[in-house]
Amino acid sequence: MKQIPAPLLTLTIGVAVTLVSLWVGFNHGLLPEQASAQSVLVDDFFDVMVVIGTALFLVVEGAIVYCTIAFRRREGDDTDGLPIEGNLPLEAFWTAIPAIIVIGLGIYSVQVFQDMGGFTPGDRMPDHGTMIAQSPDASLSGLVPAGAEPELLAKSVYGFGAPLEKEGIAADLEVNVSGMQYAWIFTYPDSGIVDGELHVPVNADVQLNISAQDVIHSFWVPQFRLKQDAIPGKDTELRFVAIKPGTYPVVCAELCGGYHGAMRTQVIVHSPSEYQNWVQSRIAQAEPTTAEAIATNPADLTDTEYLAPYAAEIDFDAQLLAHLAH
Amino acid sequence: MQGAIDSTPDTIAVEEFQPSEHHDFRVLGLITFLCSEFLMFAGFFVLFLVFRAEAAAWPPEETEVELLLPAINTVILVASSFVIHLGDTAVKQGDVKGLRKWYILTVAMGATFLVGQVYEYLTLGYGLTTNLFSNCFYLLTGFHGLHVFIGLLLMLGVLWRSRREGHYGTEHHTGVEMAEIYWHFVDVVWIILFSLIYLLTLI
Amino acid sequence: MAQANITSDMVGQSFPHPDEWKWYHYFTFNIDHKVIGIQYLVTAFFFYLVGGVMALVMRSELATPSADLVDPNFYNAMLTNHGTIMIFFWIVPAAIGGFGNYLVPLMIGARDMAFPKLNALAFWITVPAGLMIIGSLFFGGAQAGWTSYPPLSRITANTAQSMWILAIILVGTSSIMGAVNFLVTIWKMRVPSLKWDQLPLFCWAMVATSILALFSTPVLAAGLTLLLFDINFGTSFFDPDKGGDVVMYQHLFWFYSHPAVYLMILPIFGIMSEVIPVHARKPIFGYKAIAYSSLAICLVGLFVWVHHMFTSGTPPWMRMFFTVSTLIVSVPTGVKIFSWVATLWGGKIRLNSAMLFAIGLLAMFVLGGLSGVTLGTAPVDIHVHDTYYVVAHFHYVLFGGSVFGLYAGLYHWFPKMTGRMMNEPLGKLHFVMTFIGTNLTFLPMHELGLKGMPRRVAMYDPQFQYINIICTIGAFLLGLSVLPFIINAVWSWRNGPKASGNPWNAKTLEWTTASPPIIENWNVLPVVTEGPYEYGHDPAEVSSS
Numbered sequence A: 001m002k003q004i005p006a007p008l009l010t011l012t013i014g015v016a017v018t019l020v021s022l023w024v025g026f027n028h029g030l031l032p033e034q035a036s037a038q039s040v041l042v043d044d045f046f047d048v049m050v051v052i053g054t055a056l057f058l059v060v061e062g063a064i065v066y067c068t069i070a071f072r073r074r075e076g077d078d079t080d081g082l083p084i085e086g087n088l089p090l091e092a093f094w095t096a097i098p099a100i101i102v103i104g105l106g107i108y109s110v111q112v113f114q115d116m117g118g119f120t121p122g123d124r125m126p127d128h129g130t131m132i133a134q135s136p137d138a139s140l141s142g143l144v145p146a147g148a149e150p151e152l153l154a155k156s157v158y159g160f161g162a163p164l165e166k167e168g169i170a171a172d173l174e175v176n177v178s179g180m181q182y183a184w185i186f187t188y189p190d191s192g193i194v195d196g197e198l199h200v201p202v203n204a205d206v207q208l209n210i211s212a213q214d215v216i217h218s219f220w221v222p223q224f225r226l227k228q229d230a231i232p233g234k235d236t237e238l239r240f241v242a243i244k245p246g247t248y249p250v251v252c253a254e255l256c257g258g259y260h261g262a263m264r265t266q267v268i269v270h271s272p273s274e275y276q277n278w279v280q281s282r283i284a285q286a287e288p289t290t291a292e293a294i295a296t297n298p299a300d301l302t303d304t305e306y307l308a309p310y311a312a313e314i315d316f317d318a319q320l321l322a323h324l325a326h
Numbered sequence B: 001m002q003g004a005i006d007s008t009p010d011t012i013a014v015e016e017f018q019p020s021e022h023h024d025f026r027v028l029g030l031i032t033f034l035c036s037e038f039l040m041f042a043g044f045f046v047l048f049l050v051f052r053a054e055a056a057a058w059p060p061e062e063t064e065v066e067l068l069l070p071a072i073n074t075v076i077l078v079a080s081s082f083v084i085h086l087g088d089t090a091v092k093q094g095d096v097k098g099l100r101k102w103y104i105l106t107v108a109m110g111a112t113f114l115v116g117q118v119y120e121y122l123t124l125g126y127g128l129t130t131n132l133f134s135n136c137f138y139l140l141t142g143f144h145g146l147h148v149f150i151g152l153l154l155m156l157g158v159l160w161r162s163r164r165e166g167h168y169g170t171e172h173h174t175g176v177e178m179a180e181i182y183w184h185f186v187d188v189v190w191i192i193l194f195s196l197i198y199l200l201t202l203i
Numbered sequence C: 001m002a003q004a005n006i007t008s009d010m011v012g013q014s015f016p017h018p019d020e021w022k023w024y025h026y027f028t029f030n031i032d033h034k035v036i037g038i039q040y041l042v043t044a045f046f047f048y049l050v051g052g053v054m055a056l057v058m059r060s061e062l063a064t065p066s067a068d069l070v071d072p073n074f075y076n077a078m079l080t081n082h083g084t085i086m087i088f089f090w091i092v093p094a095a096i097g098g099f100g101n102y103l104v105p106l107m108i109g110a111r112d113m114a115f116p117k118l119n120a121l122a123f124w125i126t127v128p129a130g131l132m133i134i135g136s137l138f139f140g141g142a143q144a145g146w147t148s149y150p151p152l153s154r155i156t157a158n159t160a161q162s163m164w165i166l167a168i169i170l171v172g173t174s175s176i177m178g179a180v181n182f183l184v185t186i187w188k189m190r191v192p193s194l195k196w197d198q199l200p201l202f203c204w205a206m207v208a209t210s211i212l213a214l215f216s217t218p219v220l221a222a223g224l225t226l227l228l229f230d231i232n233f234g235t236s237f238f239d240p241d242k243g244g245d246v247v248m249y250q251h252l253f254w255f256y257s258h259p260a261v262y263l264m265i266l267p268i269f270g271i272m273s274e275v276i277p278v279h280a281r282k283p284i285f286g287y288k289a290i291a292y293s294s295l296a297i298c299l300v301g302l303f304v305w306v307h308h309m310f311t312s313g314t315p316p317w318m319r320m321f322f323t324v325s326t327l328i329v330s331v332p333t334g335v336k337i338f339s340w341v342a343t344l345w346g347g348k349i350r351l352n353s354a355m356l357f358a359i360g361l362l363a364m365f366v367l368g369g370l371s372g373v374t375l376g377t378a379p380v381d382i383h384v385h386d387t388y389y390v391v392a393h394f395h396y397v398l399f400g401g402s403v404f405g406l407y408a409g410l411y412h413w414f415p416k417m418t419g420r421m422m423n424e425p426l427g428k429l430h431f432v433m434t435f436i437g438t439n440l441t442f443l444p445m446h447e448l449g450l451k452g453m454p455r456r457v458a459m460y461d462p463q464f465q466y467i468n469i470i471c472t473i474g475a476f477l478l479g480l481s482v483l484p485f486i487i488n489a490v491w492s493w494r495n496g497p498k499a500s501g502n503p504w505n506a507k508t509l510e511w512t513t514a515s516p517p518i519i520e521n522w523n524v525l526p527v528v529t530e531g532p533y534e535y536g537h538d539p540a541e542v543s544s545s
């Protein structure tokens, strides 16, 4: 050790830490599959933070471990250490570096947030062309009790709106999502389909208008990296583009009661033709009873009745269902 | 060693130490506490403003507020803040009689305020649970009323103690000062509250 | 140095008391700050065990994907009360009530706190509050999480939820009383020779903590009062059907509860700044920077609360503003971390139990802080909010941070408090078990959250079982790890080797009196002649350890 000059040593350590951090950042494998356009943006950001985090972690932990070993008190040595009380340049350095990193991360956050559509919730073209920052209640909530007459005031909408390049352009598909203890209900205003699972075509710009009937829920698809609370009395939305056909879990992420953990369903991303087939088959099925299908508000069913068809998918046993029927 | 050359306890030299003027701390403590207390009201105020901004009509038609009585009440309460200060000035000049006089007057004014408040409650024609506005109205005024009540108790305490000869004097009047500070606090909170609940309805 | 001998009744306030406290004095309304400190510490530790047992119930349930061990509602009651007890009845009372009360007057050369009776009252109102929390379990227990968001908290387990609210309002009141007391004490009661720049860093930390408590706690009290009215008196502040606003509750709650997390770490940072220089035998590196960074954390910490609400009803500008403010907090925190590492550098580090816990804290808090930074950025938080990634983050900072800090403090000041040394081998065993247990339990949780496991669930997707089992094993190891500590503390308290007044050869004022200190701390008050951390100035000085 003694022979290696200090600058060389620092350089070597620096290079090593950088390489390791970069490797960890891009190979940590901690994130699930990427299935939405948004997930790519989020992951790139996360990976960058993992790189920075790993580097900081290695440096700090390395220093701690080194100190603990190199500067431990030897048997019989009762003297004190060096009386160093501070070092202004050093302190300025380790205040400035984190400050710079943090500002960088802040700017990057805003960037990603904007690309994801974070600045435009509620800002969309309604079908009739005028631009209003208000969600027409009627189309928004096929399931919300009609008693809540449209407010005179513009209501804010929270969540994610059109991504940057699509600002002002209506989504390809709108789905109304309603959360209730303990299920998600998806209504397709265009076709009148009501379902317990979300079906969307791949590469389509989909907008979810999210509402809650009883308590707060949170709509989360880990593979999309998107989450938005469903809040009673507030309108929220999520807009995403699914980029990979497949079946992904929809998870409720906000504590909503005893069976919060069982409030799960699926989002099925179809190829466009498959999606058309699905729509056709659903409409055909529902044809004779469309009115009825819409009239039976799932909220009128007991939870047990409502959940029974999905029991298998969401892995919850009959006993648990029986619990629900209190 | 911070403090001594050796660590043997109790043999450490001492420099001159002014006996602590303990009563000063009580005033300081009260002020610190009131800062904290104020933030509780601030929480309520912010909530009130948010509800106001979100509602279509605020207050809704069935729960309009009265204005005359509360305005009179406000004048009484604000005036009482000046009256109580006279009491404080009196005691600082050693005039305990004056202290008693002004404090009794303040108590009377405070009590009038409370009675007025209760009268208002009884005549409004709506209750705590009528709607969101009435929720806020009763909660805010009630919570403030509770503070007025505590203020009255403090002043009555001062009055009770002032019967003892020499309990309060030019030097010794922390209790009086604390009651006064508290009363000013109650007053300031009321002014904000009055502006929010009553005056804002005029705009 | 003046040599006038001033007896105890000539300086400061004095109160009638026996020559020494007997055990039963610890069960009474005692106004001695040292008694109150120990009352807080012991009570808090009791609650730690209660909260820990709840954690073990949860972890046992989570060993399998289905809800088979306990009823899911009971699981929710466990998680709510686990969080509540750990925060409001363990960390806060132990760090602020316990160490704060015990150490602040001793460190500033005062005979007691500014308001001893208020102090005792503050302790004694936490007792009914704690009993109320435990009592609420007989009514089903509050089940809406420690955050108790309405509407859920409005409609579930009303009696238990109301008891929960009252209990929190009580501890909140106690916390405000304490804050007033600390601020006035540190401001006004310092022995005159103690200058502000010689104030031990623990006291600086207590100043910052108290300011936070003072400004944030009442807002929580406001929010909870409204919730209480909603539940019991028919109001509709948080009833969306009647125009109420559930998101406002979240603002009121987090306006307190984010500062609350700094409330739980700042005193611990203070403990770190005391323990590290003593056992590294070096002056603290960057005294001023550490003192000011506490205040900076306190100020910035008041304006970051919305980072808990990124997925809630939060407008875009708020998400961005609070992303940036949250990120900024890492700068003053980093200053502290780096300064402690620099204090270790070039020291003569005594690796005893206190120091091991302090170094362990340093090692783990960094990870918790870094994950906190990733949470602080809205785009990433959208994905990981309300998942086990968050659970991992806050156990790293709370367990790896606060709990480790409390243990470091306990090992460090145990000789002062009891007059007995603790057993080192048992202490080291305790450290090793706790360190392994913590990482085993909470490290894998990061992956759980990122991969898609939400928090607060009694049943989960079976693909996560493998990792959950590791966490459960770790939790039981943590459960076991308290045994060496309890044995050590109880045994040493009665039979440990006697400790001198200053067994660590430390320089802050509490070490200038006997161990345990006499009732009014000093017969004659000490005079401060040098800073609290001036180690190594006299090369001949011999440290005894």
Ligand code: HEA
Pocket: A056, A060, A097, A098, A099, A101, A102, C147, C261, C262, C264, C265, C307, C308, C326, C327, C329, C330, C331, C333, C334, C335, C337, C365, C366, C367, C368, C369, C370, C372, C373, C375, C376, C377, C381, C384, C385, C386, C390, C393, C394, C397, C398, C401, C402
């Ligand atoms: C002791 C308690 C404590 C502490 C100290 C912290 C510290 C921090 N916390 Fe944490 N947090 C909690 C306790 C704590 N937290 C709890 C209990 C919750 C969950 C509540 C609930 O929902 O139930 C939570 C949740 C939580 C969230 C919400 C997550 C969510 O629900 O979605 C966020 C988001 O921003 C966050 C961020 C941070 C940040 C940025 C810090 C920072 O202060 C950390 C700063 C430290 C460092 C960064 C490390 C050291 C610094 C360096 C080595 C310098 C260099 C660093 C950089 C340049 C980055 N925390």
Ligand code: HEA
Pocket: C048, C049, C050, C051, C052, C053, C055, C056, C058, C059, C079, C080, C082, C083, C084, C086, C087, C090, C091, C144, C145, C146, C147, C391, C395, C398, C399, C402, C403, C441, C455, C456, C457, C458, C471, C475, C478, C479, C480, C482
């Ligand atoms: C300082 C705070 C603190 C501490 C120390 C801990 C300690 C632990 N916590 Fe945590 N925890 C929180 C604060 C804390 N926790 C908070 C705030 C939440 C959020 C709650 C919410 O979502 O609302 C939470 C939530 C939480 C969860 C998530 C629950 C969920 O979301 O579903 C889990 C799951 O594993 C968990 C586990 C643990 C474990 C295993 C420990 C272990 O460290 C515990 C170790 C165990 C012991 C110390 C027990 C020792 C006792 C014995 C061996 C028996 C002896 C008994 C007697 C003598 C009576 N905690």
Ligand code: CUA
Pocket: A179, A180, A181, A182, A216, A217, A218, A252, A253, A254, A255, A256, A257, A259, A260, A261, A263
């Ligand atoms: Cu719905 Cu959790």
Ligand SMILES: [Cu+2]
Pocket: C257, C258, C261, C304, C305, C307, C308
């Ligand atoms: Cu926070």
